[in-house]
Amino acid sequence: MAAKRGLMQFERRHEKLLPLHLFLWRVARWTTLAAVVVLGSLTVGICGYHYLGHLRWIDSLVNASMILGGMGPVDPITSTSGKIFASAYALYSGLALIAVVGILLAPVLHRLLHAFHIAKD
Numbered sequence: 608m609a610a611k612r613g614l615m616q617f618e619r620r621h622e623k624l625l626p627l628h629l630f631l632w633r634v635a636r637w638t639t640l641a642a643v644v645v646l647g648s649l650t651v652g653i654c655g656y657h658y659l660g661h662l663r664w665i666d667s668l669v670n671a672s673m674i675l676g677g678m679g680p681v682d683p684i685t686s687t688s689g690k691i692f693a694s695a696y697a698l699y700s701g702l703a704l705i706a707v708v709g710i711l712l713a714p715v716l717h718r719l720l721h722a723f724h725i726a727k728d
Contacts, residue, residue: 615640617717620724633714641710648675648703652696660689675700 615636618625625633652671656662662670662682669681674697684690 617714618721620721624718624722630714630718637710637714641707644703644707644710645675648700652700655692655696656684656689659686659692660684661686662689671696675703677701677704 649671652675653664653667656667656670657664660667660670666682673679673681674693677700680693684693
């Protein structure tokens with residue numbers, strides 16, 4: 608029944624708990640989505656730091672990774688366009704980090720809450 612609603616949908620309250628092997632596939636799909644968000648965000652950060660911040664590719668990777676991971680910048684940015692990009696990327700990265708954690712936890716928390724609803728009924 609859940610497969611008819613879409614690939615990333617969860618079962619509804621009145622439906623049975625998903626078998627373990629299907630739940631693991633669900634976790635794999637949501638983890639893939641989280642990885643796509645992280646890789647896409649990292650790509651934007653690397654390109655932005657390289658082209659707008661005038662950093663070498665490897666330095667751009669380090670800065671984008673550190674910002675996306677919530678740690679902070681490594682290399683100083685001297686250009687105005689680079690500073691504007693770094694500011695926008697830092698704000699975006701904070702939200703992206705929260706979103707990725709939510710994406711990763713969604714199937715596990717849903718299963719836990721769904722099991723409580725089944726036990727209650």
